[in-house]
Amino acid sequence: MKRLLVKSSFQKALDRPLFAANYLKGKVRANLGYKLGRGYALLPGRVFFALTGRCNLRCQMCPQTNHPSFRQEIVRKGEADIKGLQKMIDDISPFRPILMVSGGELFLHPSWFDFLSYIKAKGLYCSIGTNGTFLERDASELVRIGVDEISVSIDGPESIHDEIRGLPGTYAAILRGIQHLKEEKKKGIGKPRVTIIFTISSLNFQYLPEMVEQMEALRVDTLRISHLNFLDQKDFDNHMHLFKGLFGIEQDTSWKGFVSDLHHINANPLAETIETLRSRRNGNLRITFFPDFQKEEIIQYYSHGPFYSKSFKNACLAPWDMAIVGPGGELILCPNYVIGNLCEQGFREIWNNEKARFFRKILLKMKSFPVCSRGCCFFYV
Protein backbone atom coordinates (compact mmCIF):
# COMPACT_ATOMS: atom_id res chain seq x y z
CA MET A 1 0.00 0.00 0.00
CA LYS A 2 2.59 2.46 -1.18
CA ARG A 3 1.69 6.04 -0.28
CA LEU A 4 -1.36 4.93 1.69
CA LEU A 5 -1.16 8.26 3.44
CA VAL A 6 0.31 11.41 2.04
CA LYS A 7 2.25 13.27 4.69
CA SER A 8 0.03 16.32 5.02
CA SER A 9 -3.07 14.17 5.33
CA PHE A 10 -1.37 12.07 7.99
CA GLN A 11 -0.73 15.19 10.02
CA LYS A 12 -4.32 16.27 9.53
CA ALA A 13 -5.48 12.86 10.65
CA LEU A 14 -3.56 13.15 13.92
CA ASP A 15 -5.46 16.33 14.75
CA ARG A 16 -8.96 15.07 14.05
CA PRO A 17 -10.11 11.62 15.17
CA LEU A 18 -13.37 11.50 13.14
CA PHE A 19 -11.54 12.66 10.04
CA ALA A 20 -8.73 10.18 10.75
CA ALA A 21 -11.03 7.18 11.10
CA ASN A 22 -12.97 7.94 7.93
CA TYR A 23 -9.88 8.91 5.97
CA LEU A 24 -8.04 5.70 6.82
CA LYS A 25 -11.07 3.55 6.08
CA GLY A 26 -11.46 5.27 2.70
CA LYS A 27 -7.79 4.81 1.79
CA VAL A 28 -7.87 1.11 2.64
CA ARG A 29 -11.03 0.63 0.57
CA ALA A 30 -9.59 2.58 -2.38
CA ASN A 31 -6.38 0.57 -2.40
CA LEU A 32 -8.23 -2.75 -2.11
CA GLY A 33 -10.54 -1.85 -4.97
CA TYR A 34 -7.65 -0.62 -7.08
CA LYS A 35 -5.64 -3.82 -6.59
CA LEU A 36 -8.42 -6.40 -6.63
CA GLY A 37 -11.51 -4.86 -8.19
CA ARG A 38 -10.89 -5.26 -11.93
CA GLY A 39 -12.79 -2.03 -12.49
CA TYR A 40 -15.10 -2.29 -9.47
CA ALA A 41 -14.53 0.03 -6.54
CA LEU A 42 -15.58 -0.19 -2.90
CA LEU A 43 -17.60 2.78 -1.68
CA PRO A 44 -15.48 5.97 -1.66
CA GLY A 45 -13.99 7.56 1.45
CA ARG A 46 -14.60 11.10 0.25
CA VAL A 47 -17.37 12.85 -1.64
CA PHE A 48 -16.70 16.28 -3.09
CA PHE A 49 -19.72 18.48 -3.85
CA ALA A 50 -19.35 21.37 -6.30
CA LEU A 51 -22.59 22.91 -5.09
CA THR A 52 -22.75 25.65 -7.71
CA GLY A 53 -20.81 26.82 -10.75
CA ARG A 54 -21.59 30.45 -9.99
CA CYS A 55 -19.06 32.76 -8.39
CA ASN A 56 -19.04 36.43 -7.45
CA LEU A 57 -15.36 36.80 -8.39
CA ARG A 58 -13.31 36.44 -11.59
CA CYS A 59 -9.86 35.52 -10.34
CA GLN A 60 -7.00 35.73 -12.81
CA MET A 61 -5.83 32.17 -12.20
CA CYS A 62 -9.30 30.60 -12.16
CA PRO A 63 -9.86 28.01 -14.93
CA GLN A 64 -13.49 29.13 -15.00
CA THR A 65 -12.44 32.71 -15.71
CA ASN A 66 -10.04 31.54 -18.42
CA HIS A 67 -12.61 29.20 -19.95
CA PRO A 68 -15.95 31.08 -19.73
CA SER A 69 -17.79 28.40 -21.71
CA PHE A 70 -17.03 25.98 -18.85
CA ARG A 71 -18.75 28.28 -16.34
CA GLN A 72 -21.63 28.90 -18.77
CA GLU A 73 -22.07 25.16 -19.33
CA ILE A 74 -22.30 24.27 -15.65
CA VAL A 75 -24.57 27.22 -14.94
CA ARG A 76 -26.78 26.23 -17.89
CA LYS A 77 -27.24 22.72 -16.45
CA GLY A 78 -28.71 24.25 -13.30
CA GLU A 79 -28.36 23.35 -9.65
CA ALA A 80 -29.96 20.64 -7.55
CA ASP A 81 -32.54 21.95 -5.09
CA ILE A 82 -32.60 21.09 -1.40
CA LYS A 83 -34.81 18.03 -1.94
CA GLY A 84 -32.35 16.62 -4.48
CA LEU A 85 -29.40 17.45 -2.24
CA GLN A 86 -31.00 15.79 0.79
CA LYS A 87 -31.72 12.68 -1.28
CA MET A 88 -28.03 12.51 -2.19
CA ILE A 89 -27.00 12.76 1.46
CA ASP A 90 -29.53 10.04 2.39
CA ASP A 91 -27.89 7.88 -0.29
CA ILE A 92 -24.33 8.34 0.80
CA SER A 93 -24.52 8.84 4.57
CA PRO A 94 -24.68 5.07 5.37
CA PHE A 95 -21.08 4.59 4.22
CA ARG A 96 -19.87 7.64 6.22
CA PRO A 97 -17.62 9.44 3.73
CA ILE A 98 -15.83 12.68 4.47
CA LEU A 99 -17.73 15.44 2.68
CA MET A 100 -16.09 18.41 1.02
CA VAL A 101 -18.42 21.15 -0.19
CA SER A 102 -17.31 23.96 -2.45
CA GLY A 103 -18.25 25.70 -5.74
CA GLY A 104 -17.92 28.13 -7.60
CA GLU A 105 -18.78 29.99 -4.44
CA LEU A 106 -20.96 27.75 -2.29
CA PHE A 107 -22.65 30.62 -0.42
CA LEU A 108 -24.37 31.66 -3.66
CA HIS A 109 -26.47 28.48 -3.57
CA PRO A 110 -29.86 29.41 -2.08
CA SER A 111 -29.93 26.24 0.08
CA TRP A 112 -26.36 26.18 1.39
CA PHE A 113 -27.52 26.58 5.00
CA ASP A 114 -30.09 23.76 4.84
CA PHE A 115 -27.66 21.51 2.97
CA LEU A 116 -24.79 21.90 5.44
CA SER A 117 -27.22 21.56 8.36
CA TYR A 118 -28.55 18.31 6.89
CA ILE A 119 -25.02 16.93 6.48
CA LYS A 120 -24.13 17.71 10.09
CA ALA A 121 -27.47 16.35 11.36
CA LYS A 122 -26.37 13.03 9.81
CA GLY A 123 -23.12 13.22 11.81
CA LEU A 124 -20.83 13.38 8.77
CA TYR A 125 -17.47 15.14 8.73
CA CYS A 126 -17.92 18.29 6.65
CA SER A 127 -15.27 20.55 5.25
CA ILE A 128 -16.07 23.56 3.08
CA GLY A 129 -14.04 25.67 0.62
CA THR A 130 -14.85 29.34 -0.03
CA ASN A 131 -13.38 32.55 -1.39
CA GLY A 132 -14.26 34.11 1.98
CA THR A 133 -16.19 37.12 0.74
CA PHE A 134 -19.41 36.06 2.50
CA LEU A 135 -17.75 34.92 5.71
CA GLU A 136 -18.53 38.02 7.71
CA ARG A 137 -22.23 37.55 6.90
CA ASP A 138 -22.35 33.78 7.45
CA ALA A 139 -19.79 32.99 10.17
CA SER A 140 -22.31 32.62 13.00
CA GLU A 141 -24.42 30.14 10.97
CA LEU A 142 -21.35 28.05 10.15
CA VAL A 143 -20.48 27.79 13.83
CA ARG A 144 -24.09 27.02 14.73
CA ILE A 145 -24.30 24.24 12.12
CA GLY A 146 -21.05 22.71 13.41
CA VAL A 147 -19.10 22.64 10.14
CA ASP A 148 -15.81 20.92 10.92
CA GLU A 149 -13.37 22.75 8.72
CA ILE A 150 -13.30 25.79 6.47
CA SER A 151 -10.68 26.50 3.81
CA VAL A 152 -10.43 30.10 2.63
CA SER A 153 -8.35 31.10 -0.39
CA ILE A 154 -5.98 34.02 0.09
CA ASP A 155 -3.41 34.42 -2.64
CA GLY A 156 -1.07 37.00 -1.20
CA PRO A 157 -0.76 40.14 0.86
CA GLU A 158 -3.64 42.59 0.49
CA SER A 159 -2.74 44.41 -2.74
CA ILE A 160 -1.64 41.20 -4.50
CA HIS A 161 -4.68 39.23 -3.39
CA ASP A 162 -7.08 41.96 -4.49
CA GLU A 163 -5.33 42.33 -7.83
CA ILE A 164 -5.60 38.58 -8.48
CA ARG A 165 -9.25 38.57 -7.43
CA GLY A 166 -9.95 41.59 -9.62
CA LEU A 167 -11.96 43.27 -6.86
CA PRO A 168 -10.60 45.75 -4.30
CA GLY A 169 -11.61 45.09 -0.72
CA THR A 170 -11.79 41.28 -0.88
CA TYR A 171 -8.75 40.77 1.38
CA ALA A 172 -10.12 43.14 4.01
CA ALA A 173 -13.52 41.43 3.81
CA ILE A 174 -11.92 38.01 4.40
CA LEU A 175 -10.00 39.27 7.41
CA ARG A 176 -13.16 40.75 8.91
CA GLY A 177 -14.91 37.42 8.24
CA ILE A 178 -12.18 35.38 9.93
CA GLN A 179 -12.17 37.70 12.91
CA HIS A 180 -15.94 37.32 13.23
CA LEU A 181 -15.62 33.55 12.88
CA LYS A 182 -13.05 33.41 15.68
CA GLU A 183 -15.35 35.38 17.98
CA GLU A 184 -18.29 33.08 17.17
CA LYS A 185 -16.12 29.99 17.72
CA LYS A 186 -15.46 31.07 21.30
CA LYS A 187 -19.21 30.80 21.95
CA GLY A 188 -19.48 27.37 20.28
CA ILE A 189 -17.45 24.16 20.46
CA GLY A 190 -14.27 25.43 18.86
CA LYS A 191 -15.18 24.55 15.26
CA PRO A 192 -14.60 25.03 12.38
CA ARG A 193 -10.82 24.75 12.02
CA VAL A 194 -9.59 27.45 9.68
CA THR A 195 -7.18 26.70 6.84
CA ILE A 196 -5.91 29.37 4.48
CA ILE A 197 -5.04 28.14 1.00
CA PHE A 198 -2.38 30.05 -0.90
CA THR A 199 -2.12 28.96 -4.54
CA ILE A 200 1.27 29.66 -6.07
CA SER A 201 1.38 31.41 -9.46
CA SER A 202 3.62 33.79 -11.36
CA LEU A 203 1.52 36.59 -9.84
CA ASN A 204 2.38 35.90 -6.22
CA PHE A 205 5.24 33.44 -5.57
CA GLN A 206 7.63 36.27 -4.58
CA TYR A 207 5.31 37.21 -1.70
CA LEU A 208 5.28 33.85 0.05
CA PRO A 209 7.46 34.86 3.05
CA GLU A 210 5.34 38.00 3.58
CA MET A 211 2.19 35.89 3.33
CA VAL A 212 3.45 33.51 6.04
CA GLU A 213 4.13 36.42 8.39
CA GLN A 214 0.64 37.80 7.85
CA MET A 215 -1.03 34.43 8.44
CA GLU A 216 0.98 33.96 11.64
CA ALA A 217 -0.35 37.30 12.83
CA LEU A 218 -3.89 36.30 11.86
CA ARG A 219 -3.59 33.18 14.06
CA VAL A 220 -5.38 30.71 11.81
CA ASP A 221 -4.84 26.97 12.29
CA THR A 222 -3.11 26.09 9.03
CA LEU A 223 -1.62 27.70 5.95
CA ARG A 224 -1.71 25.34 3.01
CA ILE A 225 0.66 26.30 0.21
CA SER A 226 -0.67 24.77 -2.94
CA HIS A 227 1.14 24.35 -6.23
CA LEU A 228 -0.63 25.70 -9.29
CA ASN A 229 -2.55 23.32 -11.54
CA PHE A 230 -1.78 24.15 -15.15
CA LEU A 231 -1.42 22.62 -18.60
CA ASP A 232 0.46 23.43 -21.74
CA GLN A 233 -1.38 23.39 -25.03
CA LYS A 234 0.27 20.11 -26.07
CA ASP A 235 -0.89 18.22 -22.98
CA PHE A 236 -4.38 19.59 -23.44
CA ASP A 237 -4.49 18.57 -27.12
CA ASN A 238 -3.05 15.11 -26.38
CA HIS A 239 -5.57 14.58 -23.60
CA MET A 240 -8.56 15.56 -25.70
CA HIS A 241 -7.34 13.39 -28.56
CA LEU A 242 -6.92 10.44 -26.19
CA PHE A 243 -10.36 10.88 -24.57
CA LYS A 244 -11.98 11.04 -27.98
CA GLY A 245 -10.32 7.77 -29.00
CA LEU A 246 -10.89 5.94 -25.71
CA PHE A 247 -14.27 7.24 -24.60
CA GLY A 248 -15.74 9.15 -27.56
CA ILE A 249 -15.59 12.39 -25.52
CA GLU A 250 -15.05 15.50 -27.64
CA GLN A 251 -16.55 18.27 -25.53
CA ASP A 252 -14.26 19.79 -22.93
CA THR A 253 -15.94 21.26 -19.88
CA SER A 254 -12.91 21.15 -17.62
CA TRP A 255 -9.38 21.54 -18.95
CA LYS A 256 -9.10 24.42 -21.40
CA GLY A 257 -9.00 27.02 -18.61
CA PHE A 258 -5.87 25.42 -17.15
CA VAL A 259 -3.82 26.38 -20.22
CA SER A 260 -2.19 29.65 -19.17
CA ASP A 261 1.14 31.44 -18.59
CA LEU A 262 0.80 31.58 -14.83
CA HIS A 263 3.29 28.74 -14.32
CA HIS A 264 6.15 30.89 -15.66
CA ILE A 265 7.81 30.98 -12.29
CA ASN A 266 11.46 31.24 -11.33
CA ALA A 267 11.33 27.86 -9.64
CA ASN A 268 14.79 27.84 -7.99
CA PRO A 269 14.11 30.65 -5.51
CA LEU A 270 10.59 29.30 -4.98
CA ALA A 271 11.99 25.86 -4.10
CA GLU A 272 14.53 27.51 -1.73
CA THR A 273 11.75 29.46 0.00
CA ILE A 274 9.68 26.31 0.43
CA GLU A 275 12.70 24.46 1.88
CA THR A 276 13.20 27.27 4.38
CA LEU A 277 9.53 27.24 5.37
CA ARG A 278 9.55 23.46 5.66
CA SER A 279 12.38 23.51 8.16
CA ARG A 280 10.76 26.25 10.20
CA ARG A 281 8.54 25.30 13.09
CA ASN A 282 5.98 27.98 13.70
CA GLY A 283 4.46 28.13 17.14
CA ASN A 284 0.92 29.03 16.22
CA LEU A 285 0.77 28.30 12.49
CA ARG A 286 1.03 24.93 10.81
CA ILE A 287 2.33 25.18 7.25
CA THR A 288 1.55 22.35 4.84
CA PHE A 289 2.35 21.91 1.18
CA PHE A 290 0.16 20.37 -1.49
CA PRO A 291 1.44 18.35 -3.20
CA ASP A 292 4.34 17.93 -0.78
CA PHE A 293 7.06 17.94 -3.45
CA GLN A 294 10.76 17.98 -2.68
CA LYS A 295 13.08 20.69 -4.02
CA GLU A 296 14.06 18.99 -7.32
CA GLU A 297 10.45 18.07 -7.99
CA ILE A 298 9.34 21.69 -7.61
CA ILE A 299 11.94 22.78 -10.14
CA GLN A 300 10.90 20.06 -12.59
CA TYR A 301 7.19 20.77 -12.03
CA TYR A 302 7.55 24.37 -13.25
CA SER A 303 9.90 23.45 -16.14
CA HIS A 304 9.14 22.30 -19.67
CA GLY A 305 8.80 18.61 -20.49
CA PRO A 306 7.04 15.70 -18.80
CA PHE A 307 6.75 15.65 -15.03
CA TYR A 308 7.03 12.53 -12.88
CA SER A 309 7.09 12.86 -9.14
CA LYS A 310 9.59 10.87 -7.09
CA SER A 311 7.49 11.27 -3.95
CA PHE A 312 4.20 9.95 -5.35
CA LYS A 313 3.23 6.85 -7.28
CA ASN A 314 2.30 8.61 -10.56
CA ALA A 315 -0.91 6.61 -10.84
CA CYS A 316 -4.39 7.98 -10.19
CA LEU A 317 -6.54 6.26 -7.54
CA ALA A 318 -9.16 9.01 -7.40
CA PRO A 319 -11.96 7.06 -9.16
CA TRP A 320 -11.68 4.42 -6.40
CA ASP A 321 -11.21 6.88 -3.58
CA MET A 322 -13.51 9.84 -4.15
CA ALA A 323 -16.72 10.81 -5.88
CA ILE A 324 -17.21 14.25 -7.40
CA VAL A 325 -20.76 15.58 -7.55
CA GLY A 326 -21.49 18.44 -9.96
CA PRO A 327 -24.03 21.23 -9.30
CA GLY A 328 -26.86 19.39 -11.07
CA GLY A 329 -26.18 16.09 -9.26
CA GLU A 330 -23.85 14.70 -11.94
CA LEU A 331 -21.61 11.96 -10.57
CA ILE A 332 -18.19 12.59 -12.10
CA LEU A 333 -15.43 9.99 -12.03
CA CYS A 334 -12.82 12.20 -13.67
CA PRO A 335 -13.27 15.70 -15.17
CA ASN A 336 -15.22 15.44 -18.47
CA TYR A 337 -16.31 11.87 -17.56
CA VAL A 338 -19.82 11.73 -16.03
CA ILE A 339 -21.19 8.31 -15.02
CA GLY A 340 -24.75 9.23 -14.00
CA ASN A 341 -26.96 11.66 -12.10
CA LEU A 342 -27.67 11.34 -8.38
CA CYS A 343 -30.96 13.21 -8.68
CA GLU A 344 -32.23 10.39 -10.88
CA GLN A 345 -30.52 7.26 -9.53
CA GLY A 346 -29.06 5.95 -6.29
CA PHE A 347 -25.34 6.27 -5.60
CA ARG A 348 -24.76 2.53 -5.48
CA GLU A 349 -26.52 2.03 -8.83
CA ILE A 350 -24.13 4.43 -10.52
CA TRP A 351 -20.81 3.97 -8.72
CA ASN A 352 -19.98 0.61 -10.32
CA ASN A 353 -22.06 0.83 -13.48
CA GLU A 354 -20.65 -0.26 -16.83
CA LYS A 355 -19.40 3.20 -17.71
CA ALA A 356 -17.54 3.52 -14.40
CA ARG A 357 -15.93 0.08 -14.66
CA PHE A 358 -14.89 0.71 -18.24
CA PHE A 359 -13.10 3.92 -17.22
CA ARG A 360 -11.36 2.34 -14.22
CA LYS A 361 -10.11 -0.62 -16.26
CA ILE A 362 -8.49 1.72 -18.77
CA LEU A 363 -6.98 3.88 -16.04
CA LEU A 364 -5.63 0.75 -14.32
CA LYS A 365 -3.71 -0.08 -17.48
CA MET A 366 -2.56 3.46 -18.30
CA LYS A 367 -2.06 4.69 -14.69
CA SER A 368 -2.48 8.32 -15.78
CA PHE A 369 -3.50 10.62 -18.65
CA PRO A 370 -1.69 13.64 -20.18
CA VAL A 371 -3.37 16.19 -17.88
CA CYS A 372 -2.92 14.36 -14.58
CA SER A 373 0.53 15.21 -13.23
CA ARG A 374 0.22 19.01 -13.49
CA GLY A 375 -3.42 19.71 -14.26
CA CYS A 376 -5.38 17.70 -11.71
CA CYS A 377 -5.35 18.15 -7.93
CA PHE A 378 -6.85 14.66 -7.54
CA PHE A 379 -3.60 13.04 -8.72
CA TYR A 380 -1.87 13.60 -5.37
CA VAL A 381 -4.69 13.28 -2.81
Ligand code: SF4
Ligand atom coordinates in the same frame (compact mmCIF):
# COMPACT_ATOMS: atom_id res chain seq x y z
S1 SF4 B 1 -13.19 32.45 -6.10
FE1 SF4 B 1 -12.66 30.41 -6.85
S2 SF4 B 1 -14.31 29.84 -8.30
FE2 SF4 B 1 -14.45 32.07 -7.91
S3 SF4 B 1 -13.31 32.99 -9.60
FE3 SF4 B 1 -11.90 32.79 -7.86
S4 SF4 B 1 -10.88 30.80 -8.14
FE4 SF4 B 1 -12.69 30.86 -9.48
Ligand code: SF4
Ligand atom coordinates in the same frame (compact mmCIF):
# COMPACT_ATOMS: atom_id res chain seq x y z
S1 SF4 C 1 -5.71 12.65 -11.86
FE1 SF4 C 1 -6.15 12.22 -14.00
S2 SF4 C 1 -7.31 10.31 -14.03
FE2 SF4 C 1 -7.31 11.10 -11.95
S3 SF4 C 1 -9.21 12.24 -11.78
FE3 SF4 C 1 -7.61 13.70 -12.37
S4 SF4 C 1 -7.64 13.75 -14.61
FE4 SF4 C 1 -8.81 11.95 -13.95
